[in-house]
Amino acid sequence: MWSVYLILQAGFVSFAVFALIGLLLRKRLKPRSKKDDSCPQQEHVSFPSASDDPEIIIVGAGVVGASLAAVLGQDGRRVLLVEKDLKEPDRILGELLQPGGYQALSQLHLADCLDGIESEAIQGYVVHDYASKSNVVLHYPKDSHGQITEGRAFHHGRFVSRLRQMASCHKSVTVIEGTVTKLLYDGNCIVGVEYTTSGVFCKKVVKAPLTIVADGCFSKLRKALVTEAVCVPSYFSGLLLEDCPQFQWNHAEIVLGDPSPILVYKASCRDGREAVKRGNTMTSCF
Secondary structure, three states: OHHHHHHHOHHHHHHHHHHHHHHHOOOOOOOOOOOOOOOOOEEEOOOOOHHHOOOEEEEOOOHHHHHHHHHHHHOOOOEEEEEOOOOOOOOOOOOEEOHHHHHHHHHOOOHHHHOOOOOEEEOEEEEEEOOOOEEEEEEOOEOOOOOEOOEEEOOHHHHHHHHHHHHHOOOOEEEEEOEEEEEEEEOOEEEEEEEEOOOOOOEEEEEOOEEEEOOOOOOOOHHHOOOOOOEEOOEEEEEEEEOOOOOOOOOEEEEEOOOOOEEEEEOOOOEEEEEEEEOHHHOEEO
16 A cells, blocks of 8 residues: 555655756856857757747656746746657556645646646545455545645646646747757766757757756666666556446545555546556566
8 A cells, every 4th residue: 555655646746846946946047158069960059049048958848847847937937848759648657646746736836737638636545455345435634724635637648738738838938849869068067968850860959057857767868867777666557447436436546455456546537547556577677
């Protein structure tokens, strides 16, 4: 049960991390000196004027990257967001947002991202013990007004697409579909990125005072930043269940089964999601 609980808290942790980063970035960024490292096979990306050059480059437009871009865009920061694939993602990661994460989303003025994607209100869990055949209903804590706090459940891909839309609606945010191939250094400092776009042979170079790498667990840039091997101890396999009945409305369900727990929740008005943890036999390091 604890393993499932910790995984569910990942949404809150992610929002707490980028909320903190967003607050720190509200301090004025210092200008940097420009340096031309051009080569015959590189094209330096130019903007209409020096004042349009990005202050921040974000690699990856997932939950963290797209949210950061949207928040920084609210503050008028010039952001370049580079994502290798802007199609709607087809993953089950982070589909059950806990009340803390939902509150952080609201504080970042991004709660509108949950509109129009058929998100479902979640007010707690029903825990089913397969061995004893018993069921326990656990509600989320109540707020200061005595109302049960709520989380949200949704399709991951729809949520990420809405976050990207929120980011791109700011004039100071530029979204590019491209693959970052290399981080650029000036001594020990990262000063920008090199990237390619589909169908274009020439590599493009863009620089900024700050580069944020948020391209997910399968990042190809990780080895340039982290020396330790990253291991994935387990996976979740997900199923979509159409018109699946619920034990209790607006509650996710956890089945304490053998050999692993099963999580069930509403991902939309008609779709139920069943997520099954697959254990240590699938451990991989990269």
